[in-house]
Amino acid sequence: MFQELQRGLPKLPTLRAYREMTPLKRREMREGLLFISPWLVGFLIFTLLPMVASLIFSFLDLKITDGITSAPKFAGLDNYVQLFQDPQIWSLQSGTRGSLWITIFFGIIALPVGIFLPLGIALLMNNRHLKGQMAFRSAFYMPYIIPFVAAVFLWGGMLNPETGWINRALMALGMPRESVPNWANDINWVYPTYVIMGIWGIGNAMLIFLAGLQGVPTELYDAAKVDGANAWQSFRKITFPMISPVVFYILVLSVVGLFQFFLIPLVVNQGTGRPGGATMFFNLYLYKTFFTFQNMSYGATMAWLLFFLIMIVTVFLFGTARYWVYYAGERRS
């Protein structure tokens, strides 16, 4: 999906190119634009216009409750000054750690799980010694389609410190009752809890990895075997480069998703930041600023900071792609 993006933005058409078009070509353009017009109109009113509006909001002082008649107050850079001084975003102290660091810290824990676990299962699915591959594939994917709230409650029940199966299993394995984790209520265990709750989301990535793995020509492995390559070498030199476009796709989507992570803490810990403020993720803080405290302008300012950060990281990832993402059939320059 991202190959075209990776080549950078195509040149915008010039007015001259349009003038030089034949009537037939112009007609094709008119018809083409007509067909894509649902998206064009939707993009303008539901994406571009709101983006511009939230940028404008960030320079005003607006509450949701403000009537349409009252003239909005101009706030200059006040929201940005507040943004960059807000300890709830930037504080580095443990105990009152800022929401941005919480988000990044959690992302660093969750990202490898979100990449390597589905990749590992896909490799297992692709193993020629596995019987019943189709059934396994469907079964591992299946939890992905379970409603998010239901999945959180199922895992929440499993991870209940008293009645959940996980702690019962730990105790059955010999762990003393007083040392089993308190999961979502323990400041040290709450991130692993969220990672476990997110495990059911791997189905999508697993299927994409698997399709990528199945697309690797088997001759390459045969050739490597003849050359005496071991399993790790053929993974490193054949499998990984061949599936690097899908790894890139999953990586980019995971990073963008993790920056916006907040629904699980919203449901599991009621969006309170419990335990000890450790689950006040950036997007949760933003959600509360907007919906609970009704501060539209500061919410918009935070949203733009998030957008800006995601853009930097995405551009960075696309920048690294040329060093490790390999598209078969494309000449490497």
Added chain:
Amino acid sequence: MAATISPKTRTIAKTVLITGFTLILLLMFLSPFAFMVFTSLKTPEQIGIIGAPIWPAAVATFEYNGKELDMFTVPMNTCAGSEDSSAKGNLAIVKKGTRASVFIDPDDMERGEFTCAVSWRALDRPWEFSPTFSNYTEVWNSIDFPRLLWNTTFYAIMSTIGVLISCTLVAYGFSRFDFPGRDFLFIVLISTIFLPAFVTVIPTYAFFQRIGWVGTWLPLIVPTFFANAFDVFLLRQYFMTIPREMDEAAMIDGASRFRVLWSVLLPQSYPVLLAVTVFHIVYAWNDFFGPLIYLSTNRAAWPVSVALSTFNGIYGQKPQLIQAGALLTLILPLLLFIFAQRFFVQGIVITGVDK
């Protein structure tokens, strides 16, 4: 020794090992389903007892002389008349005592009442399988589940219609027309995937509030008629695999552009259309964030996901009801998946693997 193992045995061993390992992994992965089903069938009493079995069960009782007697597991050598037995028996207690209690044996009624020298408090109790289906009816009635189902189904159907119509048209425009700026616009479309929701949600919410749409389904359904990146990409990739010669032949016969889409492309695209349909139904069914922000003020319009999320507050101490509610909300997407697996898999492969 190793040299004597034939390659065939080795292959079988590998198959057993890998398939077995995967099976164990899968059982762990899916164990929350068993947890859900078991818990949703339990009584609150069972949940409150430490050491109760993990499957839905009730303490066995025995009816004797018109009374419900509790059953206990008693070492038989403590009982008068069976001092030599090393077995344990499940007996019904007639008279409770701290030093000795009076029992009867339901399997051997002719023996009559007899005394065993045990303290009844120290005894284990036999559990027997006993599912409690009333949890489901309680959830069904207390949150007006039929209305939630209707709301969610309505949203799923309307928004799927919106996605199918708009994304098909847009994907056709991107895959079959050449014009300057097309590739640029396509990249803009794909880039919207990276946009954090809140950048657009804040002004959009304020706008919908001004025109009185907050608390209705309109803010969730109307935008689906304006296409989205994933489904357009999916449909475009599929359309591009259909040879253009077929369009051209139809056009020479005088078909309009729309006619080509309708009569040439769509009849060949049913797998991808079904993929978009099942994806979107599941997406709408599971959608939590959209209904949460636009409908939380209007209980009558809630979908299942939002109603379920309030369970933690209402039923915090009643896990059996939470799990019963979770089961009721996930049954429909689960059935849809079981019947339409192929289309799910196909759709994902196209979005993820196609460049």
